[in-house]
Structures are given as C-alpha cells and as structure tokens.
Amino acid sequence: MRYSQLLAPTLREAPAEAQVASHVYLIRAGFIRKLAAGVYSLLPLGMRVVQKIERIVREELSRAGAQEVLLPMVHPAELWQESGRWQAYGPELLRIKDRKGAEFAMSPTAEEAIVDLVRRDVKSFRQLPLCLYQIQDKFRDEMRPRAGLMRGREFIMKDAYSFHTDDQDAAREYQNMFDAYSRIFSRCGLEFRAVEADTGAIGGNQSHEFQVLAASGEDAIVACDQCQYAANVEKAELRRPKVTTAAPVRALEEVHTPGVGSIEAVAGFLGEPLDKFVKTLLFVADGECVVALVRGDRDVNEVKLKAALGVTMLELATDRMVTDVTHAPVGFAGAQGLSIPVYADPEVAALAEGITGANKGDHHVRGFNLGRDVPHAKVVDLRTAAEGDPCARCEDGHYRAFRGIEVGHVFFLGTKYSAPMKCTFLDAQGKETVMPMGCYGIGITRIAAAAIEQNHDGDGIVWPMPIAPFQVEIVAAGKEPDVAETSGALYRELTAAGVDVLLDDRDERPGVKFKDADLIGIPVRVTVGKKGMAEGIVEVKRRRGGDMEKVKIADAAARVRALVAEGMSVGGGARA
RNA sequence: CGGGGCGUAGCGCAGCCUGGUAGCGCGUUCGGUUCGGGACCGAAAAGUCGGAGGUUCGAAUCCUCUCGCCCCGACCA
Numbered sequence: 001m002r003y004s005q006l007l008a009p010t011l012r013e014a015p016a017e018a019q020v021a022s023h024v025y026l027i028r029a030g031f032i033r034k035l036a037a038g039v040y041s042l043l044p045l046g047m048r049v050v051q052k053i054e055r056i057v058r059e060e061l062s063r064a065g066a067q068e069v070l071l072p073m074v075h076p077a078e079l080w081q082e083s084g085r086w087q088a089y090g091p092e093l094l095r096i097k098d099r100k101g102a103e104f105a106m107s108p109t110a111e112e113a114i115v116d117l118v119r120r121d122v123k124s125f126r127q128l129p130l131c132l133y134q135i136q137d138k139f140r141d142e143m144r145p146r147a148g149l150m151r152g153r154e155f156i157m158k159d160a161y162s163f164h165t166d167d168q169d170a171a172r173e174y175q176n177m178f179d180a181y182s183r184i185f186s187r188c189g190l191e192f193r194a195v196e197a198d199t200g201a202i203g204g205n206q207s208h209e210f211q212v213l214a215a216s217g218e219d220a221i222v223a224c225d226q227c228q229y230a231a232n233v234e235k236a237e238l239r240r241p242k243v244t245t246a247a248p249v250r251a252l253e254e255v256h257t258p259g260v261g262s263i264e265a266v267a268g269f270l271g272e273p274l275d276k277f278v279k280t281l282l283f284v285a286d287g288e289c290v291v292a293l294v295r296g297d298r299d300v301n302e303v304k305l306k307a308a309l310g311v312t313m314l315e316l317a318t319d320r321m322v323t324d325v326t327h328a329p330v331g332f333a334g335a336q337g338l339s340i341p342v343y344a345d346p347e348v349a350a351l352a353e354g355i356t357g358a359n360k361g362d363h364h365v366r367g368f369n370l371g372r373d374v375p376h377a378k379v380v381d382l383r384t385a386a387e388g389d390p391c392a393r394c395e396d397g398h399y400r401a402f403r404g405i406e407v408g409h410v411f412f413l414g415t416k417y418s419a420p421m422k423c424t425f426l427d428a429q430g431k432e433t434v435m436p437m438g439c440y441g442i443g444i445t446r447i448a449a450a451a452i453e454q455n456h457d458g459d460g461i462v463w464p465m466p467i468a469p470f471q472v473e474i475v476a477a478g479k480e481p482d483v484a485e486t487s488g489a490l491y492r493e494l495t496a497a498g499v500d501v502l503l504d505d506r507d508e509r510p511g512v513k514f515k516d517a518d519l520i521g522i523p524v525r526v527t528v529g530k531k532g533m534a535e536g537i538v539e540v541k542r543r544r545g546g547d548m549e550k551v552k553i554a555d556a557a558a559r560v561r562a563l564v565a566e567g568m569s570v571g572g573g574a575r576a
Numbered sequence: 577c578g579g580g581g582c583g584u585a586g587c588g589c590a591g592c593c594u595g596g597u598a599g600c601g602c603g604u605u606c607g608g609u610u611c612g613g614g615a616c617c618g619a620a621a622a623g624u625c626g627g628a629g630g631u632u633c634g635a636a637u638c639c640u641c642u643c644g645c646c647c648c649g650a651c652c653a
Contacts (some may be wrong), residue, residue, distance in 0.1 A: 012602060012614065013588045017646050037645065092652070109653055143577075143651060159653095409653075441653070477612055511613040518613085529612060 001470065002491075003504040008045050010516050020216045022452035023148030025461050029519045031448075031469075038145025038153030045520065048469035048500075049448045050156060054135055056187045056466065057158050057442060064180040066131040066160055071113040073137060077103035079112040082421055094141045106139040111417045111439060114161045118435075119423040125165050128425060128435065131173060133160035135444060149449040150405065151218070156444040163435045165427065167414070170436040174206055174412055177440045181210055181408050188447055189464025191454060193402070195221045196231040197409065198303045206412030210442075211404025212450040219404045222385045226397030234303040236385035236399070237392035238346075244379075246352035248369035252336070258362045262331060263296045266364055270355065273297075278348050278356040278368055280333040282317035282325060285309045289317060289325060291335050293344040293370070294383050295351070301384040308343060308380040332357040334365060335374045342377040344370055349379045405450040406443070413437040455544075461521030462544050465567025470502040472560055473522035477510040477529035486538070486553060487528040493557045499564055518543070524563050526556065 008030040017034075018024040026032045031046035042050060058068065077095070080086035085093075086105075094106040107113065114132060122130060138157045145153045160177065164170040178194065185192045190212050197209040209232060211221055223230035231237070260269045263277050277296025282289060283305065290309065292300045306314045319330050325340065326333040334357040335342045348354070354368040370377055391397035415434045417423070424432045448467070455462040465471060472494060476487040484505070491503040502522060504513045510529070517525055527539040537550040540559055551559045 009586090009603095010614095011587060015587065016582080016589090019647075034645095090652090111653090140653085144647095144649090146647085411653080439653085475612095479611075509611050509613090509615070511611085511615080514613045516614080527612080531612080 001502050003502055004506050006045075006502070007043055008516075008520065009043075010519055018148065020147045020150065020453065021456050022150060022216075022449040025452055025456060025519070025521075026148050026449070029460060029521070032148065034148075038142060038151070040149065040152060040154075045469040046448070049463075049467055050444060052467045052469075053188060053444050053447050054156075054158075057135065057184055057444070060180045060184045060187070061133055061158075061160065064131075064176055066133045066162075066180075068134065069114075069117075069132050070134050070136060071107070071110050071117070073107050073139075075105045075107050075110075075113055077105060079116055080105055083112050083115075083417055084420060085112070092140050092142065094139050107136075108138055108140040109157075109441075110134070110136075110159055111161065111413075111437075112421070115417050115421045115423045115437075118163055119418075119421060122163065122423075122435075123425055125425055125427045129162060129164045129169050129173060131160060131162040131177075133158060133440075147216075147449070149445045150216075150453075152445065155446065158442040158444055160440040162438040162440070163418075163423070164437070165425070165433070165435070167436050170412060170414075170438050171206070174410060174438050177410050177438065178208060181410060181440070181442070184442065185210055185212070185407065185447075188451065188467050189455075190407070190447070190451060192407070193221065193223065193230055193404065195223070195404070196229075196235055198232060198235040198307065208410050209404075209406045210408035210410075211402075212407050212447075212454060213402055214405050214450060214453040215403050216453050217403035217405040219406055220384075221402050221404045222387070222389070222399035223402060224391040224394060224397035225400050227391060227394040229391055229393040229397070231385070233384050233386070233401075234301060238381050238383070238385055239390040239392045241346050241350040244346065244349060245371045246350050246369065248367070248372045249353045250367040252368065252373065253366045254358050254360075254363050255366055256362060257332075257364045260331075266355070267296065270364075272355060276351070276353075276355055278335070278351065278354040278370075280335055280357055282322050282333065283314055284317050284321070285314050286311040289321060289340050291333075291338060291340060291342045292382055293335055293342065293348045293377070295345065295347045296355075298345065298347065298383040300382055304380075304382055304384075305343065308378075308382070326357070326359045328357065328359045329361050332359065332361055332363060334359050334368065335370075335377065336365070336368065338374075342374050343382060344374070344377045344379050345382040346379055347383070349377075405446065405453060407447050407450050408440075408442045410440045411438060413439050456521075459515075460519035463521045463523055465523045465564065468500075468521065468523050470522050471500040471564045471567070472524045472526060473502045473504060473517050473520070474526045474528060475504045475510070475513045475517055477513065477527050480530050480533065482533045483528050483530060486533065487526075490526065490528065490538070490553075490556055490560075494560060497557065497561060499561060523567050524560060526560060 010030050011028045014024040014028050032040045034040055096104050135158045139154050142153050162173045192210055192212045194208045194210050197207045220233040222236045257266050260266045267274050274297035275295055279294050279296050281292045294300050322330050349370045355366050356368045358365045387401035389399045414436055418435045418437050423435050427433050452461050474487050474491055476483050491501050494501045523543050525541045532538050538556050539548050540551050541548045
C-alpha cells in the first residue's frame with residue numbers, strides 16, 4: 001500500500017473525549033472514527049488490524065475443529081421469549097419493530113439463534129459433538145460505553161457454541177477451546193492470564209475469563225504468588241481464617257453513639273479500629289430479605305452473596321425496609337435478635353468481641369460474638385479478595401492484584417438454553433436427551449484496544465507484529481529520484497515476497513513521516529534517505545526500542561524479512 | 577439510573593460572569609521559500625455558536641425545555 005493512496009487521517013491533537021491510551025491513539029492515528037456513543041467506524045488501518053485478528057482466530061478455531069457460520073443479527077422476539085431472556089435481559093437488549101409492528105432484537109449474543117439452528121437439523125448422537133462459531137457485529141445498549149473500542153455498544157465478537165451428548169464431552173470441548181484461546185491470545189502478542197470467573201446463576205465452576213493485563217483494565221483480578229490459582233476478584237476464594245469460631249469474651253453491652261451511623265464515624269467516636277466492627281447490610285434476594293455481615297473494614301461482594309444464596313436478583317434493601325426490620329434508623333442495624341436469614345463472612349465468625357448496631361437509634365453494642373449472638377447464621381465467604389490475602393488453594397501463597405481487560409470468556413452452559421428451547425437428540429438407546437452446551441466468546445475489536453493498552457509509548461502505538469496493520473513501513477525521506485527508485489524497488493520486492501508493506505511516498509517533510517510512522521506503530525521501519533543513498537545503505541529500525549541499523553541496499557529485503565519472521569513468531573505470555 | 581462536566585469552523589480551545597460586527601492555534605486551499613523528527617512567509621475558504629421556545633430594540637452570552645457527548649458511581653454475557 002502506498003501511503004499517498006491510504007485514508008489514514010492522523011491528528012496532532014486528540015479529541016477531548018478520549019481518556020485512555022488506546023482510545024486516544026486509535027483516533028489520532030486514524031484507525032477509527034466515532035459515529036455515536038459507543039459506535040465506531042473502522043478506517044482502513046483499523047480494518048486491517050481487525051482482519052489480522054480474525055484470521056488468527058479463524059485459523060486456531062479451525063484447527064480446534066470448530067466450523068464457521070453466520071447467524072442473523074436481527075432476531076425475532078419470539079425466540080428470546082422462548083428462552084426467557086426477552087424479559088430477563090433488560091434494557092441492554094436493543095429492541096426494534098418492523099413495519100408491521102413485529103418485535104425484534106439486535107443480537108447481543110446468539111445462544112437462541114444457534115440453538116434454533118441446531119435443534120432443527122441435529123437429531124442424532126451421530127451428529128454430535130458440534131462446535132459452531134461466527135464472527136459478527138454485536139449490539140449491547142450499555143449504560144455506559146467508554147474508552148473507544150474497549151467498551152463499545154456495537155462491537156465485533158467471535159462467539160462459539162458447542163453441543164454435546166453429555167457433560168463429559170462438553171468438559172472436553174471446554175478444555176479444547178481453552179487451549180485454542182491460549183494459542184490465539186499468544187499469537188496476538190498479548191500478555192494475558194486465564195482466570196476463574198463467576199458463573200452467575202448458571203451454576204458449576206466451569207468458567208474462565210482471558211484477561212489482558214493492563215493498568216487501565218476494567219476488571220480486578222488476583223493471582224497467587226506461589227501456585228497457579230488466579231481468579232476475578234468477584235469470584236476469588238479466600239483461605240478460611242485459622243480461628244473459625246471465636247469464643248465469647250464478654251456480655252453484650254449497649255453504648256450510646258449519638259448521631260453517628262456509619263462505621264467510620266462510630267469507629268472515630270469510640271476510638272476503635274475498623275476491623276473490630278461488624279458491618280450489617282440488608283439485601284433483598286429474589287424478594288426475600290436477608291442479612292449479610294462482613295468486618296467493618298471490608299465490603300460485601302454481591303456476586304459471592306448471590307452465589308451463596310442461589311438467587312438471580314439481589315439488591316440492597318431500601319432505608320424503609322431496614323427500618324421495618326431492625327426498628328432502628330439506617331446505621332444502627334445488628335444481626336442479633338433479627339428473625340431473617342443471616343449470612344456472615346468467616347472473618348466475622350472469628351471476631352471474639354465485635355462492635356455492631358444495637359437495632360436502636362443512636363446506640364451500638366460491644367462484645368458481639370457471632371456464635372453466641374446469632375447461632376443460626378450461615379458462615380460463608382462474602383468479601384472481595386485483595387492484594388496480600390492468603391491463597392485459598394495452597395498453603396503459603398498470597399494474592400497479588402492485577403487489572404485486566406477481558407478479551408475472552410469460556411463458559412460451560414449446561415442445558416440453560418437447550419432445555420427450555422427443546423434442543424434434543426436421540427442417544428444410542430433411542431432416548432430423547434437434552435444437549436449440554438458450552439459457549440465461548442472473544443472480543444475482536446476489544447483485542448485491538450487491549451493490544452494498544454499493552455503496547456504503546458509517548459509517540460504512539462507499538463503494534464505486535466502479528467496484528468499490526470502493516471508489518472513494515474518504508475519511509476521515503478527525500479525527493480531525490482534515487483530515493484524514490486530505491487524505496488519503490490524495496491517496496492515491490494518485499495510485497496512480492498508476501499510482506500505487508502506501507503510505503504510512505506507522500507509529498508511531506510521527513511519529520512512529518514517519522515511522526516506519523518511512530519504514531520501508527522508499524523513494527524519495522526525502513527528509512528530510505530539521501531545520505532544513505534550516498535553510502536549505498538538504508539536504515540532499518542524496530543518500532544519497539546530497537547537501535548537503528550544501517551543495511552546495504554542489496555541486503556535490505558532479507559534483513560527486513562528476518563525481522564518480520566522474528567516478530568511473527570514471538571508469542572505473548574501464555575501463563576494460564 | 578444517581579452525581580459531575582461539556583456542546584462555538586474538520587480537531588483543540590477562548591469569548592458567556594457584565595447582551596451590541598464570532599475569535600485564536602492546528603488542519604485545509606492557493607502562491608513562494610524550505611526539506612532527516614509534526615518548517616516559514618503571504619493570501620484564502622470554512623461556523624444555522626447542539627436544537628426549540630422565551631426575555632430584550634438586540635441573545636453564543638440571560639431564562640425554560642430538549643437532544644447529544646464525556647467522566648465517576650451503580651449495573652453488566
């Protein structure tokens with residue numbers, strides 16, 4: 001490609017709306033332009049990156065035995081009503097009507113569509129297992145799209161769905177996809193980590209997220225410094241405290257705490273540290289009121305609480321409900337004496353004498369002991385894991401905290417969709433059986449953003465070779481005929497050899513070309529200039545911190561091809 | 577959905593408080609000089625001031641409503 005023909009409008013200044021590196025550079029370097037909130041057009045450079053990522057995904061999924069299909073993006077409402085998600089999905093599902101008033105959804109994911117396809121034509125165990133995937137635009141009407149391609153409303157996703165005769169085979173495919181994903185992200189040149197993730201109301205513990213490590217990541221993850229355990233903090237298990245049930249030390253004693261409701265305020269008023277307090281929170285879980293207890297210096301992890309309760313809807317109780325249940329204003333609740341279910345974190349059970357609300361305005365109690373005062377409490381892990389916590393899976397490991405960008409998710413679905421939608425087959429005994437399923441997603445456009453978060457400097461993007469829009473950029477630095485001839489010849493030679501080359505043949509000053517080259521981030525840059533011509537050399541430089549090397553014109557193509565080969569073979573850190 | 581902020585030329589911004597000819601930088605076009613890290617000089621094109629209504633002799637500026645966008649939070653396969 002000749003730069004003079006390329007639509008790559010670079011900007012000296014970034015639009016005010018861009019906050020994170022990938023967003024700023026994708027716009028400044030002319031990869032994307034915004035059409036609406038969370039909705040972006042891909043320009044030629046952006047399209048090339050997406051195509052490179054897609055190619056890697058297709059190669060690895062094909063190698064893993066999956067077959068590509070293309071499902072519609074517009075789904076009839078009836079399909080979603082059948083699975084129950086027309087109601088359950090909420091406002092994130094963009095609903096539209098056709099001219100006859102019939103309702104449709106813009107697909108945010110395609111379980112219903114794929115199940116409908118498979119149930120029509122797959123009837124025998126002989127046709128299983130089956131793993132089908134598509135690469136397609138998705139639309140999710142996110143409350144808060146942000147950071148360009150990182151969290152858009154419309155985005156490109158690879159979604160795969162597998163169908164099996166039994167759970168064992170589904171588990172095999174889960175591992176198969178896990179391995180394929182590891183290869184895909186490695187080949188994209190990403191430093192990533194597979195972490196255990198929450199499975200929501202679906203159950204089981206078969207879910208992993210693939211997280212690209214980056215400070216700007218939206219997800220918090222922890223990883224053990226000793227063993228292989230790594231998990232999203234929403235899910236991360238915690239080692240049980242050594243003291244599981246502390247013996248009571250003293251009787252409950254009411255103390256007057258006028259006007260101080262929050263834990264911090266009471267702690268300051270009484271001069272006691274936060275970890276001596278018991279935080280009492282009331283939740284409404286599937287319509288029923290429950291109490292959750294964590295230590296004063298901790299927060300309730302609602303994902304864990306939801307999992308412990310086995311409910312789908314969980315929200316903090318209103319002030320009114322708190323008053324009705326505790327007969328005290330918000331801020332003075334205590335679990336003792338309440339007749340509703342109580343769930344307590346192990347750290348609360350380990351407190352011999354805690355301080356908590358007295359269920360009486362302007363009063364707290366000292367000497368709270370869970371075992372004595374709330375004997376019916378269920379002790380379950382309720383708090384979010386943090387840096388430094390002891391690992392739940394090994395003896396002496398501790399957690400280190402990371403930020404991550406979720407670029408992939410593998411999931412064991414079971415029969416969540418296949419059962420209500422009657423996706424069944426006849427097994428070898430002629431018995432009708434529901435197919436267990438798995439689903440596996442990869443955010444294609446998000447990979448592009450994540451790669452930039454992980455690979456950029458103050459001058460611009462530093463693309464990993466495998467997903468760079470071009471592998472090599474030749475900068476023609478000068479107007480002399482021999483500069484044009486040499487750069488043109490090198491361009492033709494490399495292109496003929498199958499290298500993706502961008503030749504900057506624009507009528508611009510060298511400084512402009514260098515700045516644009518750094519901004520766009522092509523991994524290998526060849527400068528053909530007047531001075532070099534006199535010596536019979538060109539300059540070859542890696543975008544990523546490499547020194548400039550002078551290479552004889554005759555050797556230039558070979559040297560560049562070696563650098564390209566080196567860049568294509570370097571895998572990322574597959575440290576699952 | 578709650579809190580905060582912003583909509584003025586393609587991009588970045590000033591002007592608004594205190595109403596009176598719409599400005600600056602970058603970019604774009606033309607001419608010239610330059611030519612190895614975003615050149616310089618000269619000329620030019622380009623804006624319904626997000627939209628609607630109101631106040632006023634007069635509104636980018638004041639008031640009301642509305643739409644869009646960004647950030648924080650909540651939420652989230």
